[in-house]
Amino acid sequence: MSGELIAAYRSFNKILKHLPVEKSLPEMLLRVIELTEETFNHRQVSIFLFDDNEKKFTPFIHKSSYQACNERFMVNPTQIHFEHICSKNKIIISENITSTNEYREYYSLKNINNFNFCYGQPILSSQNKILGIIYSHCPQHSSMTDDEHELLDMAATVCSISIEKNIKEQELDYLASYDFLTKIWNRRAFYHQIKKAIKNIKLKNEYLILFYIDINNFKMINDKYGHHFGDRILKKYASKLKNFSDKKTGVARLGGDEFIVYSEVSSLVNANVKKNKIISELQQIKIDNIIITAAIGSYCIHSENINNTNIDGMIHNADMCMYNNKHLSRAL
Incomplete structure (x- = not known):
């Protein structure tokens, strides 16, 4: 295991350690993006969150880095197929976007610094339900290394824990604020x-x-x-x-x-x-x-x-x- 990956493990563990007192889900996801990019600085990372009610993905953009996120290579969320991602489970779901016809129409390369490869890792809940996708984008014509695969998997795991915690907090807040029978305020x-x-x-x-x-x-x-x-x-x-x-x-x-x-x-x-x-x-x-x-x-x-x-x-x-x-x- 490389020194970079060991350092990433330690950093992700620190994130999980501070999870109970972290300010918000957006802060957690932004930290995951920053840490992943710090470890492999030739890549950029983006996260899409899955709305179970609407059955669609939406890009995560943190207000403090709005402009930076807009400049990233972004996947078109309306073209991400829910069933396709679920069927892949923990498998990397996209590779060379310049030669794979299946994905060519899903991406826009405008204003992008020659990003040719995109790998997406499903973010799955403890019940194996899709919560989102974390994407890693790079310009090099090369496959992801084992360390990069491992890093992306770690990042997806931390995202999963953070999102599930946020869901539980929202459920508890709802139960504390709304009448069970009538669904209006208590x-x-x-x-x-x-x-x-x-x-x-x-x-x-x-x-x-x-x-x-x-x-x-x-x-x-x-x-x-x-x-x-x-x-x-x-x-x-x-x-x-x-x-x-x-x-x-x-x-x-x-x-x-x-x-x-x-x-x-x-x-x-x-x-x-x-x-x-x-x-x-x-x-x-x-x-x-x-x-x-x-x-x-x-x-x-x-x-x-x-x-x-x-x-x-x-x-x-x-x-x-x-x-x-x-x-x-x-x-x-």
């Missing part, structure tokens, strides 16, 4: 996001309006029609609430049959418009010809007064308005 995420909204309205001298929504007779409905039907009601309300969600409006399930909405508005007129839309959409819905109703309360506050109350106080005020509206409707 209480924790709502509190986190409304703090940002409060900062926004302070900067813009605007209003914040909250809506507290409680489904009428939900326990009785559950008892009569079953919990499966009750879950359908909650999902239906969550689905309607999602239609209101945007950069200035957030929706969440507080628990049970209670939902909460906040919205940043520029005036009381806009607050009333938002209020009328919420009431129109959510006060009554129908599932299997069964009419479901909800009580809705609101609370609007200007940024000048926001320091005189806290988030719990605002929610309490919206809740009390909902409670009064619920009892008023029963009295009618």
